[in-house]
Amino acid sequence: MLKTASRRENTISPLTNYVLNGGFIVLALACVLPVVLVIIVSFTHNDSLLSRGYSFFPAKWSLIAYESLFKDYGTILRAYGVSVGITAAGTVLSVLLMALYAYPISRQDYPLRPFFTFFLFFTMLFSGGIVSKYIVFTQGLGLLDNYLSLLLPLLIVPFNVIIMRTFFQTTIHPALIESARIDGAGELRIFVRIVLPLSLPVMATMALFSTILFWNDWFNALLFIRAEDKYPVQFLMIRVLNDIQYLRENVQLAAQNPEMMRNLPNESLQMAMAVVGMGPILIVYPFFQKYFVKGLTIGAVKG
């Protein structure tokens, strides 16, 4: 009785409540409106863009950007294929490899635990930098234009491995493993039959992290991909934006190539490209949000 009374007493005043809610509505709008603007511009008719610029309330709507975007569907579809393929393969491999590394270093009885923990931790402290990585990847491993150059750098995220390790340590009791061993189960069997099923929440969180990481990656493509048919979506977006910028800034070049100028996509097409690029993430993220928050909560507990 006392508990509920004091709680009620401890809530903020109605006025403060309105002020706080008002503030959060403003913040929430600030987060979505830029995305809404880009979506609206992608549906805006060129005449409207010329007279009023970008606007939340265009005078004239149009689907032309998407029509021309999908007229050249080969490029987009291929880029989508690359992104989906890399994201799917990357997510599965990444979660599997990270779990396989995290589990042994979560076992207190594993003699090599301190060594492998440090081996992982050290990569968070010191890195060779992008130059030696670039040279090792292109000249040493020969990964230029190879899809492996998009996978390898993102497969193991040390911080995520530590989150997984902490999860295994806190949720799987050593006695459970001990009793399974007495029943005659081998290490691999214990991992697959006992540890993994008990760890679904952290696996789901990591899968989500990886999906976002692989889908949103453009940096590795910027470094290692030259062949146009291997561009992932995010990198294609960079190229579209840069090409248009480049042509606009070089009016002379454009004057010499009227053909190129005519084919130059307008702003609405650029923005349609952006909508296509962010689409999947925007659609899936509200569904995964709860896992995400839960996963971070576990990670925030000191590991």
Place this chain on the structure above:
Amino acid sequence: MAPLHARWKLFWKYRYLTLMIVPALAVLVLNNYLPMFGVFIAFKNINYIDGIWRSPWVGFDNFEFLFTSGSIWRIARNTVSYSLVFMIVNLLVSVAIAVAINEIRNRWLAKTYQTFLIMPYFLSMVVVSYLVYGFLNPEKGLLNHTIVEWLGKSHVFWYSETAYWPYILTIVSAWKGVGIGAVIYIAAIAGIDPEYYEAAVIDGASKWRQIFHITLPTIRPVIIIITILNMGHVFNSDFGLFYQVPMNSGPLYPVTDTVDTYVYRALKELNDIGMSSAAALVQSVLGFALVLLTNASVRKIDKDQALF
């Protein structure tokens, strides 16, 4: 030390666990450790005819070149000051949001706000650069067409005006990172025992006193850990933020060029591997030193709060 055969026996007993580690270990070696040994490139004059191994050693020439080129001070100043500003702004705003969202009485609303605030975190920097372009495009952008026109001023050429970019970059960084930062603090606040607040209310503590005497001190460990992790990255910058968002615009270099964009441009655009690898090595070593230093000082203040 146990005798050799006993150690071998122990190793053999756990062979399956070691086997499980091997695939990820291979990835770490290829992706993280091989490039670490690649830092010797900074001491070589790489040319493509001789390859990495046979190119001549040049001692500290690349570093000398870097430090006398003059741009190192500009990029170092930019990198460090942006890092510190982002760190402070993002910390203050996300803690404030976390504390405020905790006071929202309607839990459904609180969750909804949270969903919206995290959304920017899910977008790639390329998408963000498109969003920023939607506002800043000189001819058609929203800002020029609304506020600037409304003020009766002529259109601003955002992508060549250095004065605005420190603010633009800080806003974009906060816009993208504050929501996710807040989630971590919200999680930490949710873990506080409600009895503390109940006791405080009985003692007649106001909301502000509760925040300053219970909430903030309790989440202090989380704040410290996040800050240590960030300190190690003071010499790193978000390449996407500084390269994609200003669209690699030349006139903006004085205020947008950081170690990362500089290293990338020296590598890919100027093809200057020597200077680029020297800069990258300086960055790694300083970052490493900073993590150790920060951790050591935290250790001194409070042993339990240190990361290692």
